Amino acid sequence: MPPGITTLAADAPTLSAANTGFMLICSAMVMLMTPGLAFFYGGMVRVKSTLNMLMMSFISLGIVTILWVLYGFSLAFGTDVGSVIGWSSDFVGLSGIGVTELWDGYTIPTYVFAVFQLMFAVLTPALISGALADRVKFTSWALFITLWVTVVYFPVAHWVWGAGGWLFDLGVIDFAGGTAVHINAGAAALGVILVIGKRVGFKKDPMRPHSLPLVMLGAALLWFGWFGFNAGSWLGNDDGVGAVMFVNTQVATGAAVLGWLAYEKIRHGSFTTLGAASGAVAGLVAITPAGGAVSPLGAIAIGIIAGVLCAMAVGLKYKFGYDDSLDVVGVHLVGGVIGSLLVGFFATGGVQSDAKGLFYGGGLDQLGKQAVGVFAVLAYSLVVSAILALILDKTIGMRVSEDDEISGIDQVEHAETAYDFSGAGGGAATRTTPPAPGATAAPTNKKVDA
Numbered sequence: 454m455p456p457g458i459t460t461l462a463a464d465a466p467t468l469s470a471a472n473t474g475f476m477l478i479c480s481a482m483v484m485l486m487t488p489g490l491a492f493f494y495g496g497m498v499r500v501k502s503t504l505n506m507l508m509m510s511f512i513s514l515g516i517v518t519i520l521w522v523l524y525g526f527s528l529a530f531g532t533d534v535g536s537v538i539g540w541s542s543d544f545v546g547l548s549g550i551g552v553t554e555l556w557d558g559y560t561i562p563t564y565v566f567a568v569f570q571l572m573f574a575v576l577t578p579a580l581i582s583g584a585l586a587d588r589v590k591f592t593s594w595a596l597f598i599t600l601w602v603t604v605v606y607f608p609v610a611h612w613v614w615g616a617g618g619w620l621f622d623l624g625v626i627d628f629a630g631g632t633a634v635h636i637n638a639g640a641a642a643l644g645v646i647l648v649i650g651k652r653v654g655f656k657k658d659p660m661r662p663h664s665l666p667l668v669m670l671g672a673a674l675l676w677f678g679w680f681g682f683n684a685g686s687w688l689g690n691d692d693g694v695g696a697v698m699f700v701n702t703q704v705a706t707g708a709a710v711l712g713w714l715a716y717e718k719i720r721h722g723s724f725t726t727l728g729a730a731s732g733a734v735a736g737l738v739a740i741t742p743a744g745g746a747v748s749p750l751g752a753i754a755i756g757i758i759a760g761v762l763c764a765m766a767v768g769l770k771y772k773f774g775y776d777d778s779l780d781v782v783g784v785h786l787v788g789g790v791i792g793s794l795l796v797g798f799f800a801t802g803g804v805q806s807d808a809k810g811l812f813y814g815g816g817l818d819q820l821g822k823q824a825v826g827v828f829a830v831l832a833y834s835l836v837v838s839a840i841l842a843l844i845l846d847k848t849i850g851m852r853v854s855e856d857d858e859i860s861g862i863d864q865v866e867h868a869e870t871a872y873d874f875s876g877a878g879g880g881a882a883t884r885t886t887p888p889a890p891g892a893t894a895a896p897t898n899k900k901v902d903a
Contacts, residue, residue, distance in 0.1 A: 639786025
């Protein structure tokens with residue numbers, strides 16, 4: 454969200470049908486990102502974990518939606534309390550909000566702002582799930598989401614975007630979620646996997662993606678939805694800043710795909726579809742905090758840097774021994790850190806705000822603010838998430854048994870399989886031949902050519 458924006462009109466803002474419609478469309482696009490993430494992650498796991506991976510994202514749509522209405526919106530965007538949390542009784546249950554009541558300083562209804570922010574809140578814990586593939590009880594995961602958004606996401610969203618939040622007041626630039634979403638989720642993922650441990654067979658058994666087409670489909674849906682995620686975060690279309698963000702989102706993502714693939718070719722000798730999809734996500738992550746502050750040329754630089762460094766970072770799990778199943782740490786944490794810090798270098802001072810980065814004569818001031826935001830969110834989310842995982846692990850247990858993990862978490866947790874080939878005929882059809890008239894023998898099944 455843009456820090457400190459105010460209306461320039463002499464009169465109080467009035468409801469804009471154009472901005473309201475635009476923001477409703479953006480909200481729907483951000484909602485689509487969660488199913489897109491489910492497909493992206495679902496294709497990256499082995500067959501026996503596909504449904505569980507899909508469900509770990511989809512359950513967030515249910516849990517976080519209800520929590521947001523009950524108290525989440527109030528905690529994140531209510532009246533500031535001590536610069537660390539918000540609270541407004543009118544926001545509890547969304548019960549005290551008028552139908553035409555506008556979000557303060559904007560031309561869209563409060564309901565529209567609330568639903569747009571809801572989709573961010575839904576997506577963020579779903580991002581964490583990719584690090585925990587194959588091994589977490591579904592009930593424990595659902596409870597973790599409930600606790601995590603309450604004590605981590607809602608407060609951090611207030612720090613970064615809420616009026617009076619301490620990072621907001623400090624002047625940290627986070628246009629659409631580099632700290633509040635991606636660093637927050639990536640650090641949480643690291644905290645949880647350090648508690649629950651590695652998958653059975655980590656670094657020994659092949660754990661290749663079972664469906665790269667599904668991965669590419671998920672990446673495409675994420676890329677599409679991200680335009681609503683990023684461009685919509687200016688909450689309107691009145692001054693062109695959202696348009697710059699839209700362009701920078703596309704530019705940085707394309708550059709990151711090229712950067713990741715170039716590194717992959719040099720390092721491993723091949724251009725892979727998984728690399729292209731992962732590079733796209735890395736670029737989307739990195740431009741999210743920065744795209745409203747940089748030029749398209751700056752977006753190219755951010756994209757290339759993120760593509761290369763995230764491609765390098767995904768291999769760190771093998772060096773340091775933490776099992777980040779689907780590279781949430783390598784892409785979202787590292788990409789979020791890169792994008793947030795590079796604001797301090799590439800901010801032009803002529804788009805979102807007048808804050809300038811080091812390369813545009815701004816000195817180290819903005820870079821210092823960005824670093825405070827990055828490491829404050831990283832440390833808080835890492836520590837609190839690890840504590841939550843430890844509490845759950847010591848009480849109800851976070852992991853399925855080793856035997857259940859080996860046999861497949863889909864069957865154990867959901868009593869289903871992603872693909873059922875039992876009816877496949879292998880090129881021949883089964884036809885039932887009835888007995889001859891007057892015969893008493895039971896029908897026999899014969900294979901005949903299809």
